[in-house]
Amino acid sequence: MPQRRPALPPPEGARAERTLSTGHGGEVVVVVRETTRLVVKRPSPRLRDDPSGQALHAVEARALARLGGHGAPRLVESGHDAFGPYLLMSYVEGxxxxxxxxxxxxxxxxxxxxxxxxxxxxxxxxxxxxxxxxxxxxxxxxxxxxxxxxxxxxxxxxxxxxxxxxxxxxxxxxxxxxxxxxxxxxxxxxxxxxxxxxxxxxxxxxxxxxxxxxxxxxxxxxxxxxxxxxxxxxxxxxxxxxxxxxxxxxxxxxx
Missing domain, CATH: 1.10.510.10 (Transferase(Phosphotransferase) domain 1)
Structure with a gap:
C-alpha cells in the first residue's frame, strides 16, 4: 500500500519519511533530521487558526516538556514556521x-x-x-x-x-x-x-x-x-x- 504524502512539509532540516496519522485534529509524520528519526505533529489548518485549537497545541507542548520523556515521547522542539506551529518529538519504536x-x-x-x-x-x-x-x-x-x-x-x-x-x-x-x-x-x-x-x-x-x-x-x-x-x-x-x-x-x- 502506498504511503500517504504529508499535507504539510516538515520543519526545516527534516525530511518526511511517512505519515503515521491524519485527521481533523492534525497530522503526525515520521521525519528524519540528519540521521535521527523523529515525529512531527502539526495541527490541522482549521485548528491552527482557531483559539481553542491553539490552546490544545500549547497544552500538549507544555505537558510533553514537563514529562521529559517519562511515559511519553521526548519533546525535541516546539516551533513555528510558515506553515504554522509544530511539535518535534522522539520517535517511539513499538x-x-x-x-x-x-x-x-x-x-x-x-x-x-x-x-x-x-x-x-x-x-x-x-x-x-x-x-x-x-x-x-x-x-x-x-x-x-x-x-x-x-x-x-x-x-x-x-x-x-x-x-x-x-x-x-x-x-x-x-x-x-x-x-x-x-x-x-x-x-x-x-x-x-x-x-x-x-x-x-x-x-x-x-x-x-x-x-x-x-x-x-x-x-x-x-x-x-x-x-x-x-x-x-x-x-x-x-x-x-x-x-x-x-x-x-x-x-x-x-x-
Whole structure:
C-alpha cells in the first residue's frame, strides 16, 4: 500500500519519511533530521487558526516538556514556521495497543507496565485525558501519545463539554467534561483500553448521545476485568474515589 504524502512539509532540516496519522485534529509524520528519526505533529489548518485549537497545541507542548520523556515521547522542539506551529518529538519504536496481538499469558505483565507508565505521568502532575488503545504504544516501555486533552496540575481547568473518546471515558468525565478529568479517570480509561486489547468490549455501540448517557449512568461489570487479571476490576469502580491509583494497580498486578 502506498504511503500517504504529508499535507504539510516538515520543519526545516527534516525530511518526511511517512505519515503515521491524519485527521481533523492534525497530522503526525515520521521525519528524519540528519540521521535521527523523529515525529512531527502539526495541527490541522482549521485548528491552527482557531483559539481553542491553539490552546490544545500549547497544552500538549507544555505537558510533553514537563514529562521529559517519562511515559511519553521526548519533546525535541516546539516551533513555528510558515506553515504554522509544530511539535518535534522522539520517535517511539513499538506497536499501538489496538494493533498488538493479545497474549493471555503476558497480559498481567502488560497491564502492570502500562499502569506504571501511567503512574509516571501522574507523578509529574499530568493527567492524559484521552487514554485509549490508539494512544498507547507498547515497545521496550509503554508510551502514551497525544496529550492535546491533558491536564496539568498547576493550571486552571478549561471549561467546556465532554471531549475525548466515549468508549473509554470514565463516568465523571462523560458527565462533567474536562473538570472531571483526573488521575482516577485515566485509570478507568486504561482498564477499558486493556480490556479492548483482550477482545472484551465493555461499552455498547450506540449513537454518541445515547453512549454519553450510558457512560455516565451504567456501571461497568468488574467480573470481565477480574478474569483478565486479579485486582483489575477495581479500576472501573463507578466512583473515582474507590479506584486505586495507577501506581497501586501496578503493584497489585506485580504480586
Amino acid at each position: 506497536t499501538r495497543l489496538d494493533e498488538l496481538e493479545h497474549a493471555p499469558e503476558r497480559f498481567e505483565a502488560l497491564a502492570a507496565t502500562t499502569f506504571e507508565a501511567l503512574a509516571s505521568l501522574h507523578a509529574r502532575g499530568i493527567v492524559h485525558g484521552d487514554v485509549r488503545p490508539e494512544n498507547l504504544i507498547v515497545g521496550a516501555f509503554p508510551t502514551f501519545v497525544d496529550f492535546a486533552f491533558a491536564r496539568l496540575d498547576d493550571e486552571p481547568t478549561p471549561p467546556g463539554p465532554f471531549r475525548g473518546t466515549l468508549a473509554f471515558a470514565a463516568p465523571e468525565v462523560a458527565r462533567d467534561g474536562p473538570s472531571g478529568s483526573t488521575g482516577a479517570s485515566d485509570v478507568f480509561a486504561l482498564a477499558l483500553a486493556l480490556a479492548a486489547h483482550a477482545g472484551i468490549v465493555l461499552r455498547p455501540s450506540l449513537p454518541p448521545p445515547a453512549l454519553l448517557v450510558h457512560a455516565v449512568e451504567a456501571k461497568v461489570e468488574r467480573e470481565h476485568l477480574e478474569r483478565l487479571a486479579r485486582g483489575l476490576g477495581a479500576a472501573v469502580a463507578h466512583e473515582p474515589s474507590e479506584r486505586p491509583s495507577a501506581a497501586e494497580l501496578a503493584r497489585r498486578l506485580r504480586r
